[in-house]
Amino acid sequence: MYVCIPHFISKNQKTQMATVMATSSSRPVAATVPHKKYDVFINFRGHDTRVGFTSHLESALCRNYFLTYTDYRIKSGKKIWDELVKAMNESTLFLVVFSENYADSSWCLDELVEIMKCRRKSRQVVVLPVFYRIEPSYVRKQTGSYGAALARHSQGHRDSHIQLWKDALREAGNLSGFHVTEKRSESAWIEDINKAVLKTLRYKYKNELTFNFKTDENYSKIQSSINFDSSKVQIIGIWGAKGIGKTAIVAAMFQNFSCKYQGTCFLEKVAEESKRNGINFTYKKLVSTLLGEDVNIDTPIVMSSMVIRRLKGMKAFIVLDDVRSPETLKTLIRERGGWLGAGSIVIVTTRDEDVLKSGGISNTHKVRNSLRISYLNKFTISLPKQGFLELSRKAIHYVNCNPIALKVLRSFHRLYTSEIDWKCALAKLKEISNAKIMRWTYKFQIWGTGQVWALFQAYRSMKVMFGHSVRLIEK
Template sequence: MASSSSSSPHKKHDVFISFRGEDTRANFTSFLHAALCKNHIETYIDYRIKKGEEVWEELEKAIKASALFLVVFSENYASSTWCLNELVEIMKCKKNDEDNVVVIPVFYRIEPSHVRKHTGSYQTALAKQKKQGKDMIQRWKNALFEVANLSGFDSSTYRTENDLIEDIIKVVSQNLNQKYTNELRCLFIPDENYSSIESLLKNDSSEVRTIGIWGMGGIGKTTLAATIFQKVSSIYEGSCFLENVTEESKRHGLSYTYNRLFSKLLGEDHGIDTTKVISSIVMKRLKRMKAFIVLDDVRTLELLENLIGVGHDCLGAGSRVIVTTRDKHVLTGGGIDEIHQVKEMNSQNSMRLFSLNAFKKILPNEGYEQISNNVVSYAKGNPLALKVLGSFLRTKSKREWDSAINKLKEIPNAEIQKILG
């Protein structure tokens, strides 16, 4: 269940288990790990007994690449400096990324207050670590206190360990489903797409710069542009996001589009008529303004030249204009300064998006894995296609799935083909 990066970085591992090997390696932790794997939850666990610098470097990377942490507190957890250092690193990650990192304590045959208040075996273990120095011991104590105060599980309240593990799996799944559902709402914007546009915007040029985003329909151009707009528009003196520019211009006329553009930038309606010269007062105001503009779904060179021409002539130094289109030639012909092609979703994120729409969870139901792979392959990493296919198949039986997939291969679904075309 590993995920790729995005603007809100996705994690390689769903779960990282921190545990004291001598206490739980041969029993509880092994059973927990097996249950997580059975539920298709990508879990990092280190069973190695021998530790060293290379192992620690690997663990640090794994911790930073994990979305959720299960910390199994047991009788001798605090006697391991290795476990304590892991815990400090885990809490460091949580503090650096509060919204995306979840830490869940599991008190296995240990009184939670011993961990929280550093009493019992935890007091004894920490007392033996004096040679590590006061600062280090305090960091360990702080981490123990912070994690022990988080919502978690106490094994003493369960009749069997199997019941405990079942509840842990439920909570982990709920957390991951919520996390990945939120990320999927952004269609898993691949990191290379986001980073590329962001770097282009950071160009220190005082000139008015134009950036083109192109790709097939449904690939996520508008979502990418909207995400960038939401993040950076506030640092500009004026901003405007115009969706469906081509459709709106056809329906209401170019004057309407101009009026929306300048009214949003200036915060007032100027009733601009494109058959006349824009008033010198409006022109002067715009010329002094550092603006950020997104023109979404521009399909013709003529429309682009009309809109971008006005932008270059009227906007102030340092302004940026993003244009989205399906046709790269619109951008090259229109003299756009920088052009970026939106990359399709990778196979893992494609499966997640499809599953969310088909099964209401981030992985296929048991028995649907192969047929889901076939659908994901057909959609070619297109987010909108994956959503349409998932929603279409959601209420169908497995037999109906087989029939629908075969029909798609023989007689392509018009809506999907329109998206992918």
């Protein structure tokens, strides 16, 4: 049997998971992971573990509100095996739960053969075996219940088919995984497996919104100012002009480090949401997200002792994005984070440095322009191609490294492949003021870059045709 789970939120793990991570990460990995529909495919013997261990494992992975692919998703009239093979080829990580009677099922064994094929075909595929209350040697050497099951299968299957099963069992059995025994509770094992899966996938995927900031000066300075091993609550302030890249930087940091924390919360557009719904709503959202449940809070000033107790026992990673008033900041972080657990981190972004100073935040950083960060974020390649470096520098300089305006420029990289095309595009762009580009992208930022670019082209065409200004959205 099988279960497929799309997407994930990553967390930390210890002991046996370190071995798993070391093994999986030792395989060469391409710079960009091909997009696959599913993150996790669970292969297991339904008779042994469906009701207990596997169902609890699946629930642990789904507690972060992610969709589960199960057999009921196979549409009637379609061939089950074809649908399974398709799902396996669209999965990044496989959990194979080897149980006492696993080898009794020819279906499970056929799935395992296909899983190992997927692993051999792609370096991005990871297989984590889980030896559930059996000796791993049973799988590697086909002894015990596995040897007996294969002997029974030999009477109804060809020798070549049996050999495929044996090879797959041997290959999977030699991989680092988890030996689940009765020495620990199943919930503890499941927590470790869940964390290992999430941790592994975290290194497999490139987040479309955060990209690679490791070489950016802004990111490096902010990261170096944070002591991730400290037991103190740390509050970091980041300030800079609108659209300079503050949110992108903290999003990358949140993506890279939040996995090590029990409670996480990324509150976007704090000023806008607080103005629209009230500060109480924003504070309730913060606390509820950290605790993972809806919490009834009438006012930020008064919290039940139980809620405070739970929050103080939790190591949290919080981002408060776009805070514009000292009052909002003081309300949300309350007593300089005294209600948070040891080792918690709070990152605040704002346009006004005085907001941070008034809020008592001393660890502050001003975000400055960077050619590399702008190019990495908006053109999604590691370095400008030969011959395009000077053109990209001019383009980025023209929009003052503003990430919002660069959403339009990003389409140049997709549409124009020659240096001549780029020069023509930039010549057209210079005819339009940066302020107008900013207004278009701001008003239409819910659209994709292609749609924004279509608007830009339409505007240019109409202006040329009619010979006068076209005031699309100035109103």
